[in-house]
Amino acid sequence: MLFKNILPFLFTLLLSLLICSNTLLAQTREIKGTVIDEVTGQPVFGATVEIKGTHYATITDSTGVFKLNVPSGTNVLVVSHVGYAAKDINITGDEMHIVLTSITSSLENVVVIAYGTRKKTDLTGSVVAVSEKDFQKGNIASSEQLLQGKVPGLEITPGGGAAGGGSKIRIRGSASLNASNDPLIVIDGVPVESNGVSGSANLLNTINPNDIESISVLKDASAAALYGSRATNGVIIITTKKGASGKLKFNFNTRASLSHVANKVDVLSADEIRRIVNEKGTDEFKGFLGNANTDWQDAIYQQAFGSDNNLSVSGRADIGKSIKLPYRLSGGYYTQEGVLLTNKFDRYTASANLNPKLFNDYLTLNINAKYARTNNRFADEGAIGSAVNFDPTQPIYRNDDKYGGFFEWEQSNGVLNALATRNPVAMLMLRNNTSTVNRFIGNVQADYKLHFFPDLHLLLNVGMDRSAGSGKDKFRPEMAASVLGFNSRGRISEYQQTKASKLADIQLFYQKDITEKTRIDVLLGHGYQDFYTDDVFFYSKFYDGSIDTVIANKPDFPDDRNGFAIESYLGRVNFTLSDKYLLTASLRRDASSKFSRDNRVGYFPAVAFAWKLKDEFFPDAGNNINELKLRIGWGVTGQQDGIAYYSYMPRYTYGSGSAQYQFGDQFIRFLRPTAYYPDVKWETTQTTNIGLDYGFLQNRISGSIDIYSKKTKDLLSVVPVPPGSNFNVELLKNVGNLNNKGVEFLLNVVPVRNARTTWDVSFNMAYNKTEVTKLIDFIDPNYKGISTSGVSGGTGNNIGKIAVGYAPYVFYPYKQVYDPTTGRPIEGLYEDINRDGQITDDDRYYYMKPAADVIYGLSTNVTLGKFSAGLAGHGMIGNYLYNNYLSGSATLRNILNPVKHIGNASVNYLETEFSNNMYLSDYYIENASFFRLDNINLGYDLGKVLKGKASLRLTGNVQNIFVITKYRGADPENASSTGVDNNIYPRPRIYSLGASIDF
Numbered sequence: 001m002l003f004k005n006i007l008p009f010l011f012t013l014l015l016s017l018l019i020c021s022n023t024l025l026a027q028t029r030e031i032k033g034t035v036i037d038e039v040t041g042q043p044v045f046g047a048t049v050e051i052k053g054t055h056y057a058t059i060t061d062s063t064g065v066f067k068l069n070v071p072s073g074t075n076v077l078v079v080s081h082v083g084y085a086a087k088d089i090n091i092t093g094d095e096m097h098i099v100l101t102s103i104t105s106s107l108e109n110v111v112v113i114a115y116g117t118r119k120k121t122d123l124t125g126s127v128v129a130v131s132e133k134d135f136q137k138g139n140i141a142s143s144e145q146l147l148q149g150k151v152p153g154l155e156i157t158p159g160g161g162a163a164g165g166g167s168k169i170r171i172r173g174s175a176s177l178n179a180s181n182d183p184l185i186v187i188d189g190v191p192v193e194s195n196g197v198s199g200s201a202n203l204l205n206t207i208n209p210n211d212i213e214s215i216s217v218l219k220d221a222s223a224a225a226l227y228g229s230r231a232t233n234g235v236i237i238i239t240t241k242k243g244a245s246g247k248l249k250f251n252f253n254t255r256a257s258l259s260h261v262a263n264k265v266d267v268l269s270a271d272e273i274r275r276i277v278n279e280k281g282t283d284e285f286k287g288f289l290g291n292a293n294t295d296w297q298d299a300i301y302q303q304a305f306g307s308d309n310n311l312s313v314s315g316r317a318d319i320g321k322s323i324k325l326p327y328r329l330s331g332g333y334y335t336q337e338g339v340l341l342t343n344k345f346d347r348y349t350a351s352a353n354l355n356p357k358l359f360n361d362y363l364t365l366n367i368n369a370k371y372a373r374t375n376n377r378f379a380d381e382g383a384i385g386s387a388v389n390f391d392p393t394q395p396i397y398r399n400d401d402k403y404g405g406f407f408e409w410e411q412s413n414g415v416l417n418a419l420a421t422r423n424p425v426a427m428l429m430l431r432n433n434t435s436t437v438n439r440f441i442g443n444v445q446a447d448y449k450l451h452f453f454p455d456l457h458l459l460l461n462v463g464m465d466r467s468a469g470s471g472k473d474k475f476r477p478e479m480a481a482s483v484l485g486f487n488s489r490g491r492i493s494e495y496q497q498t499k500a501s502k503l504a505d506i507q508l509f510y511q512k513d514i515t516e517k518t519r520i521d522v523l524l525g526h527g528y529q530d531f532y533t534d535d536v537f538f539y540s541k542f543y544d545g546s547i548d549t550v551i552a553n554k555p556d557f558p559d560d561r562n563g564f565a566i567e568s569y570l571g572r573v574n575f576t577l578s579d580k581y582l583l584t585a586s587l588r589r590d591a592s593s594k595f596s597r598d599n600r601v602g603y604f605p606a607v608a609f610a611w612k613l614k615d616e617f618f619p620d621a622g623n624n625i626n627e628l629k630l631r632i633g634w635g636v637t638g639q640q641d642g643i644a645y646y647s648y649m650p651r652y653t654y655g656s657g658s659a660q661y662q663f664g665d666q667f668i669r670f671l672r673p674t675a676y677y678p679d680v681k682w683e684t685t686q687t688t689n690i691g692l693d694y695g696f697l698q699n700r701i702s703g704s705i706d707i708y709s710k711k712t713k714d715l716l717s718v719v720p721v722p723p724g725s726n727f728n729v730e731l732l733k734n735v736g737n738l739n740n741k742g743v744e745f746l747l748n749v750v751p752v753r754n755a756r757t758t759w760d761v762s763f764n765m766a767y768n769k770t771e772v773t774k775l776i777d778f779i780d781p782n783y784k785g786i787s788t789s790g791v792s793g794g795t796g797n798n799i800g801k802i803a804v805g806y807a808p809y810v811f812y813p814y815k816q817v818y819d820p821t822t823g824r825p826i827e828g829l830y831e832d833i834n835r836d837g838q839i840t841d842d843d844r845y846y847y848m849k850p851a852a853d854v855i856y857g858l859s860t861n862v863t864l865g866k867f868s869a870g871l872a873g874h875g876m877i878g879n880y881l882y883n884n885y886l887s888g889s890a891t892l893r894n895i896l897n898p899v900k901h902i903g904n905a906s907v908n909y910l911e912t913e914f915s916n917n918m919y920l921s922d923y924y925i926e927n928a929s930f931f932r933l934d935n936i937n938l939g940y941d942l943g944k945v946l947k948g949k950a951s952l953r954l955t956g957n958v959q960n961i962f963v964i965t966k967y968r969g970a971d972p973e974n975a976s977s978t979g980v981d982n983n984i985y986p987r988p989r990i991y992s993l994g995a996s997i998d999f
Helices: 002-026 104-109 143-147 220-228 270-280 285-289 296-300 383-390 423-427 613-617 884-889
Strands: 029-035 048-051 057-059 066-073 078-081 085-091 095-100 110-111 114-119 127-131 154-158 169-172 184-187 189-191 212-218 237-240 249-261 306-319 322-339 344-354 364-380 431-449 458-473 492-515 519-542 547-549 562-577 583-592 602-613 625-639 652-653 659-663 666-667 669-674 683-696 701-722 730-753 757-774 786-790 796-802 815-817 825-830 854-864 867-877 880-883 924-929 929-945 950-965 988-998
Touching: 057 066, 057 423, 066 249, 078 095, 085 095, 110 127, 110 212, 110 602, 143 169, 143 212, 143 237, 154 562, 169 757, 184 220, 189 431, 189 458, 189 492, 212 666, 220 364, 220 683, 249 322, 270 285, 285 796, 296 383, 296 423, 296 825, 364 867, 383 423, 383 666, 383 884, 423 431, 602 613, 602 683, 613 625, 625 701, 666 950
Parallel strands: 029 095, 184 237
Antiparallel strands: 029 066, 048 057, 048 078, 078 085, 110 114, 127 212, 154 169, 184 189, 212 237, 249 306, 249 988, 306 322, 322 344, 344 364, 364 431, 431 458, 458 492, 492 519, 519 547, 519 562, 562 583, 583 602, 602 625, 625 683, 652 669, 659 666, 683 701, 701 730, 730 757, 757 854, 786 796, 815 825, 854 867, 867 929, 880 924, 929 950, 950 988
């Protein structure tokens, strides 16, 4: 009975389903289409094609083709892919041709500038934006290295090959002497302090390069003046990746790398040392010779492994009908061994970007949070110098456990020779120097478009940057000769430091299109930012338990915190007339607590004008001329870095240990007044810039030319106090002037661009000349400048000067005399320049400079179907280095060391046969011009994997391929501003393989 009742019901249900199915099929149609890249014309595989407002979707195949059944009444498809801007596409037929624009292409048209964005075609200042696709490729540990060789006038010089190490960053040369020459770094709207925290060799390594979307470099004052007090050296704005519209997307990328030292220092072999000692040494030194053949550089270097792993998820969540929430979450782990034994760097990062739009898009929020934890083990880099100077006839190890089992030089009585070179392997293995740094950068940016006045926006930016570093440096007790020579108790040092910055900006932004081609925008704002440093503790103690306490950066007054604050008011107007004439004017007022009340406020104006010549003179040129724009800018920026807290106030400090008075049986140290300069004020730089942006043949030829002049006045310089004062010291005062002038050139060419093949070439070059024009504020005809550029060896030797009429750190040596027959330098013989019959300090002369006249970079990339290849390089012309290694080691004295041990020497000794060191000879000042091939990279898109659910790309890179130079040192690219090359951690050659999967 039950079966009879159910059977009619099931029959009716089945019939209803068939009818509904036929009706549904009758109401759907199949849409076919192709999705291609806007620039290359190549198919985009793995793109999601979704019916808007539903969950019905498909994915394009390797040829970019998709098929999708679309219900009748459906009018819009949403097409998206990682790396492309999502598009809403109206359905116009059964076959569709869809073009996606890559996010990086969009970024090329919209540039992040000071306090906002602007179309590239509407820029009036000298700004270069580098997007992700143009970043330097390979194993990149620190974010600034993404720009190496990519921006004209930007010099990125790594300080060596240490794992996690940083770089010297210069934009258009140096604008200061004793203040900082580093540019201001702004990360997602938060200006950050550049001087690091204890335990970190480079605070920029806390930013995961994989999270960075674009970097803008603001070079002239008209572009940078809105940052006022800290923009003298230019501004680098880092923008991290954000969420996008479309379905949930994951990306995982990984890279493994192997590094090794490509070029070692040329030193004498063990047999050459034996020959020299037997020919020129006494019996005592002959008795020191060993039987080993040790390559000490091989002993301290290793094949170093590295790995970089990143996972990100992005998409958009729509909450109700009025809230749109694009988001991106990411996490990363980077580990890198240094090529120097015991050196290691680990980084753990996490970031979150939320960009909700509320109240029908009237309110837009940008919420950024970035956390990084870095663990460092620092190797004793003094081992590099020891390795090239240690006797190669000696073994690494001894036959007992003394000194941890490592060979060390002893005196005849068996006591450690404390003045001898230390065993470099022991220096590394018997020391454990570690640190941990935690950093958090977060901010909330709000853009509220007023309901009652939509042209007016209220902008708010509140953020913080906090870093905490701690570390411990331990020597093995009763083993490490590095400390046993002077302290038989061993030593351990500990430190902990915290730096914090808080930011609060509020602005009003008004934007109005007066006509279709005429528009205006106005920005008015107030800002506050403070910076504080707290040293929780800093001490060293011995293994017997006694403590030698050192308090670092202790405030001058107990109730004060170590820090300063800046309060600012700013305004900017952009006016576009007829879409041809562009005018920008800005003014920033900064007040800094580093100055007295009379000098606290600085005003930083700027104005710039741009003229679109194409629209004026070539309106009918079409794609033959895409851009031709003249830019003229002027502005003033400021500088306050390098000024100590409270330096403008009278202070008392304790006298030296010997300056004591006796009261009975006690000796009391008295306070004494300290020299101070109450009138210290802003160091200011005035910049004038003339530029031309061009683009021809559908922008297949594009670039820019800039000519600039920078004049710094009220230079913060350490100068001697005039005679007759009560203080025999030097003071930081505003007394100097410094001029920079130069030319920059950028050329981008796309020789081939079609549906299958793209080939692009980029070249940039910059010429810069820097000259000190004033240095002291009193007349002294005998004053030859500030001695600087100390060299290793001897006592108080300086090879450089800061002098009027010359570039900073110009070399100041004696002029070497050479044998006319052999061409060899004659030991101890210099030219008597003033012809007074004797060689004195007056015979030294100004000669060459460390800074390059020209820096340049080039890169090229080829895409052929699924295969891609590229290379990049950079170089310098006209830079000189003082080869401190040669001056210190290429002598017989270094081999037959007077403190009774044998050392090694550079092979240059065989050429000069100097007996003693000639530290101040110009023989050691060498032309360090070079070209370095930085990177060769290969890539291949495998297309869809995992049954079409994901797409996979494989990459391979080789970094630091070769260097072309005449310089005899280990590396011509030196981060030292003074140009003294000594004991540089070698930059490794790196091989890496990587994979990136989107799903």
